[in-house]
């Protein structure tokens with residue numbers, strides 16, 4: 001990939017960044033007065049990785065992104081890009097580009113000029129920057145709308161212009177702060193697919209901020225789950241989902257059945273907190289008097305509520321000793337298999353599907 005001439009010299013070295021992570025954060029901390037926005041963040045993001053930062057509002061995701069981009073100065077710790085320490089470098093000295101949630105397009109400029117703007121700032125000649133901008137618009141499938149103004153586009157199209165404006169600069173790293181947050185569900189799902197394809201095509205490192213766990217799970221190579229300025233867990237979507245390290249992560253990433261220490265002891269016979277995903281629970285009608293099979297937990301319960309989800313049912317249950325559970329059943333195509341409120345059922349799950357939580 002050819003880099004713009006104004007890019008930092010070290011990143012222009014062919015293969016120079018390949019031995020280093022695209023982004024390396026060490027002991028990163030940012031405070032605003034008494035507010036600790038980011039604390040003790042250590043993180044390596046590999047070249048070409050689709051990396052997500054997932055967490056609730058206020059957990060420090062945007063601040064980490066702004067520290068990487070250079071819009072904020074770290075209170076402590078370091079930021080390295082491709083092996084170079086940029087902790088004290090200005091934003092324009094960093095080979096990253098940010099796509100903001102509100103897109104920040106210039107309303108008085110055409111779509112093409114919006115996309116070409118960054119190249120103009122870098123001093124590229126008009127003919128060349130228009131050609132590059134046209135290519136970037138083609139990449140996001142908006143080649144035919146270059147003459148329009150942003151106000152003449154739909155939300156999804158504006159989102160794509162914002163992306164084109166970022167990729168035209170060919171940064172090694174693209175920072176995306178809740179870029180799909182303003183789109184309705186259907187468009188968001190479509191843009192998720194397009195983002196993933198774009199990232200594969202371009203081979204750029206994506207750092208994607210979201211509070212939507214499903215979005216993070218479906219798009220990412222790896223996810224960092226944030227809480228109160230810290231990374232609570234770092235792993236692949238599967239690791240985070242199947243083996244959440246804490247009750248916080250288990251609860252934030254997908255629905256789960258959490259057993260506190262007392263409940264774990266009573267119904268599982270084990271010490272400490274545990275979690276079981278709703279899709280691991282199997283239900284059968286009536287109460288079952290047989291002894292449970294080896295490696296199986298069996299509980300008598302009553303159906304509190306069944307919620308039809310289209311793809312299946314979410315069944316809320318209460319065990320005979322008062323433990324609330326949620327089960328997810330895939331639809332078998334027949335509504336007759338639905339459990340009804342007040343019905344007695346037997347709940348089964350494998351001990352192997354019970355995940356111990358550290359805290």
Ligand code: ADP
Nearest residue numbers: 032035036037056057058059060061062063064
């Ligand atoms: P997120 O993106 O996960 O919602 P942020 O990084 O925006 O979280 O914010 C993390 C914390 O830092 C929040 O408590 C927020 O109020 C605080 N914060 C962020 N920016 C500022 C600022 N410029 N001044 C004061 N507090 C801030």
Ligand code: MG
Nearest residue numbers: 058061062063
């Ligand atoms: Mg934010």
